Amino acid sequence: MKAAREAPPLEIEKMKHDCTLTNAAPPMFSEFLDWAKEADESRDTVYEIEKVATRLDLTKEELDLIPAELGYFEKVIAVSPYGAVSRSKNLEQARNRGNSRVRSALQRFLGARGHVTSNADIQTSYDKAIAFIEENEGFVDRSALFSTSTHKPFLLVRARARLALPHLDQEEFDRLWHDATPDGRKTLRKFAQRITALRRGHNSWPELADLLPPEDFIVPAASDRARRIVWQSLPASFRADAEDVFRQTLRQPADLKAWAKEQIKLGRTAVEVDKEIAERVGKKDRPPKNIDSATAGYRQATTWLLRESYSPEAGFAGLAALRDLFTTDALEAACDAQIARSASTVSLKDADESSTLWSRITNLTTVARHGLRDPEILARIGLVRLFYADYILSPDEMTADAEAICDRLRKSPQLAAAFVHAPARLAAISHRELEAASSTFAMERGLRLSACAAAYAVQVSRALRPANLFMTRRKATPGCPRNLTWIVDGEHAEIRFSGGEVKNGQSVIVNVHGEDAQVLWQWDQVDRPKLIKLRGIEPSPYLFPGTASPRLRKSGLNLPTGCMSVASIMELWDLGDRQLGLGLTPHQCRHALATLMLAVRPGDFANVASVLANTEQVARRHYGKDSGEAAAVAVRESLLAQHPDVFARMQRRT
Structure with missing residues (x-):
C-alpha cells in the first residue's frame, strides 16, 4: 500500500483496476491514440481521444497513465465532466457522442491487439430482439405487448457484451456488472428483470424464444461495499449491553445531576461523587446535541468492528458483551479490511483520501472513554490509531x-x-x-x-x-x-x-x-x-x-x-x-x-x-x-x- 500512496492519483486508479480485473497490464491510452492516428480513424474520434487527458485533469503527455481498457473507460472516463473540453449548448448530448466515438474506437483497438471484444455479429444478435420489442412497445392497456422503454436496458448490454444474446451467460453478466458504473448497474438489474419476464412469457411471443439467453441472471452482490450487518440481527443480549454503554457514553447533564443526587442519598461523600463525575465527563467539552445521530454512529462503528470477526455462516455465537469486541486483532482486522476495500475498486476513494477510518476510530474511542471507561481498551485503540496513522485523517485534514x-x-x-x-x-x-x-x-x-x-x-x-x-x-x-x-x-x-x-x-x-x-x-x-x-x-x-x-x-x-x-x-x-x-x-x-x-x-x-x-x-x-x-x-x-x-x-x- 505504501507504493500506491506514492504513485500519482491516476496511477493509483490504474493499479486498483489491474488488481481486480486482470493480472496482465492493459495497453495505455497513449498507445491507443497512436493507433487511432495510424489506422486513419476519423478526425473527430482522434480529437475525442485527445480530450480524455483534459477530462481527467492531465496533460497529453500523461496519457500513458490511463489504461486503455473498456471497464476503466466506463467507470472513470465516460462519467468524467465534459464542460472543460466543450462549450456545446447540449453538453449531455456532446458527451454521449464523444463517449460513443471513443468506446467504438477502443473496441476496434483492443480487437486489433487480440483482446476479446464486441463485433458486428454479436451486436446483430441483440438488434433482432431489440427491434421486435421496440416495435411492440406502448401502453399495455391498449394492447401493446410491452411497456414503453422495455428495450432500453438491452442497448447497454449490446454495446459492451462479448457474447451474442442467445449465448449470454452468468459469467459474462458478472463481468458486465463488475465493469459498470452505479447507473450502469441499475440498467443491468433492469436487464436481468426483463430477461426473466421475457423468458416466462415465451408462449405469448414465440418470436423471441430463440433470441433470448438460456437462463435467468442473478444480480451479484456489490463487491466494493462491505457486508451489511443489520443492528436488529445481533443477539438481543449483546444489543442490550451495547445500548446501555451508549447511554453511559451520551449521559446528559440532567442524567448526571440525577445520578449525583441518588449517590449522595446512598451515603457516598461529595468528594467521591464529584471525582467520578469528572472521570465520566473527562475532557468532553460538550455533550452531542443530536443523540439519535450519535447513537447511529456508535452502532455503525460497532458493526464495522465485528464484521471481520464474525462470518455470516457462523453467525454471532458467543457475542455477549460490547467490551469483548475491543481486541487489538479485531481493530487491526477491521482497518485492514477497510483499506483493502478501498484499494480493490475505482468506485471508492483511496483509504488515505477518505475519512471513514477516522470516523470509525473516533466513535470507538468515545465509547471506550465515556461508556466503558476502560484505560486498557483506550490504549489498544490508541496503538491502532498509531499503526494506521497514514489512513486515519480527519475531514479537517482533507483539503x-x-x-x-x-x-x-x-x-x-x-x-x-x-x-x-x-x-x-x-x-x-x-x-x-x-x-x-x-x-x-x-x-x-x-x-x-x-x-x-x-x-x-x-x-x-x-x-x-x-x-x-x-x-x-x-x-x-x-x-x-x-x-x-x-x-x-x-x-x-x-x-x-x-x-x-x-x-x-x-x-x-x-x-x-x-x-x-x-x-x-x-x-x-x-x-x-x-x-x-x-x-x-x-x-x-x-x-x-x-x-x-x-x-x-x-x-x-x-x-x-x-x-x-x-x-x-x-x-x-x-x-x-x-x-x-x-x-x-x-x-x-x-x-x-x-x-x-x-x-x-x-x-x-x-x-x-x-x-x-x-x-x-x-x-x-x-x-x-x-x-x-x-x-x-x-x-x-x-x-x-x-x-x-x-x-x-x-x-x-x-
Whole structure:
C-alpha cells in the first residue's frame, strides 16, 4: 500500500483496476491514440481521444497513465465532466457522442491487439430482439405487448457484451456488472428483470424464444461495499449491553445531576461523587446535541468492528458483551479490511483520501472513554490509531478536494462562469424540454431539471451543506417549522436554518434574489406541484419532495417523512450536471463558491467563512493552503478576460 500512496492519483486508479480485473497490464491510452492516428480513424474520434487527458485533469503527455481498457473507460472516463473540453449548448448530448466515438474506437483497438471484444455479429444478435420489442412497445392497456422503454436496458448490454444474446451467460453478466458504473448497474438489474419476464412469457411471443439467453441472471452482490450487518440481527443480549454503554457514553447533564443526587442519598461523600463525575465527563467539552445521530454512529462503528470477526455462516455465537469486541486483532482486522476495500475498486476513494477510518476510530474511542471507561481498551485503540496513522485523517485534514476544484476553475474559467449562470441555464433547458415534451418520461425529466435549477439557485446564493439544502421545508408541520419564506413573490426568498439543524451549530440565512429567485419561484409554485401530481407523491412539506424519511433526525425537531432519498438526490443532481459539465457534487459547490469569492476578494477568508457558516480557521485551511491566494488571483484574471460580467454577479451575492 505504501507504493500506491506514492504513485500519482491516476496511477493509483490504474493499479486498483489491474488488481481486480486482470493480472496482465492493459495497453495505455497513449498507445491507443497512436493507433487511432495510424489506422486513419476519423478526425473527430482522434480529437475525442485527445480530450480524455483534459477530462481527467492531465496533460497529453500523461496519457500513458490511463489504461486503455473498456471497464476503466466506463467507470472513470465516460462519467468524467465534459464542460472543460466543450462549450456545446447540449453538453449531455456532446458527451454521449464523444463517449460513443471513443468506446467504438477502443473496441476496434483492443480487437486489433487480440483482446476479446464486441463485433458486428454479436451486436446483430441483440438488434433482432431489440427491434421486435421496440416495435411492440406502448401502453399495455391498449394492447401493446410491452411497456414503453422495455428495450432500453438491452442497448447497454449490446454495446459492451462479448457474447451474442442467445449465448449470454452468468459469467459474462458478472463481468458486465463488475465493469459498470452505479447507473450502469441499475440498467443491468433492469436487464436481468426483463430477461426473466421475457423468458416466462415465451408462449405469448414465440418470436423471441430463440433470441433470448438460456437462463435467468442473478444480480451479484456489490463487491466494493462491505457486508451489511443489520443492528436488529445481533443477539438481543449483546444489543442490550451495547445500548446501555451508549447511554453511559451520551449521559446528559440532567442524567448526571440525577445520578449525583441518588449517590449522595446512598451515603457516598461529595468528594467521591464529584471525582467520578469528572472521570465520566473527562475532557468532553460538550455533550452531542443530536443523540439519535450519535447513537447511529456508535452502532455503525460497532458493526464495522465485528464484521471481520464474525462470518455470516457462523453467525454471532458467543457475542455477549460490547467490551469483548475491543481486541487489538479485531481493530487491526477491521482497518485492514477497510483499506483493502478501498484499494480493490475505482468506485471508492483511496483509504488515505477518505475519512471513514477516522470516523470509525473516533466513535470507538468515545465509547471506550465515556461508556466503558476502560484505560486498557483506550490504549489498544490508541496503538491502532498509531499503526494506521497514514489512513486515519480527519475531514479537517482533507483539503485535496477543495484544492482540485480551485485548480479546475483556474484552468477552465468557463466552468466558473457556468457555475454562476447554472440556475438560469438549467431553467432554460427545463423550459425547452417541457414545451417539447410528448411523453410522461420527457415531462418528468423536464420537471426534474427545474428542481435541479432551483437547487443551484440556492447553492450559488449561499452554498449550503447538502443535508440542509435537501431538507429545506416550505411548510411547517407539527413540531417542525418551515425554512423557506417568500419576502417578495418571485423576487426575494429567505431560507433560514436554526443552529440545531446545521452541522456546526451556527444558524444560517440564505437570501435568493433576482433571476435566481425567479428560478426558485418557478419550481416552488409551478413545476413542483406538477411533479408531485405526475409521480403520485403524497403532499410533502419539503421543497424537494419524495417518499423517504430523513436518515438522521435532528434533536428537538419532529422531521416529517416525504423527503428525497440520498439516491434520488444524487440522480437529480447528476441529471443537472450532465447539462453543465461541471463535475461538481452538491457539497463541492461550497468549494466552488469559496474559490470565486476569493477571486473577487483575494485573502478575505473571514468573508468566505461567514458565507459558508464555517470558522475563518477552517476557511484558511481549505482555501489558503500554499498559494491559495495566488490561485484565486489567477482565477480572477482568467475570468475577467473571458467573462467580464461574472464578478458583477458575484459582488451582488456577497
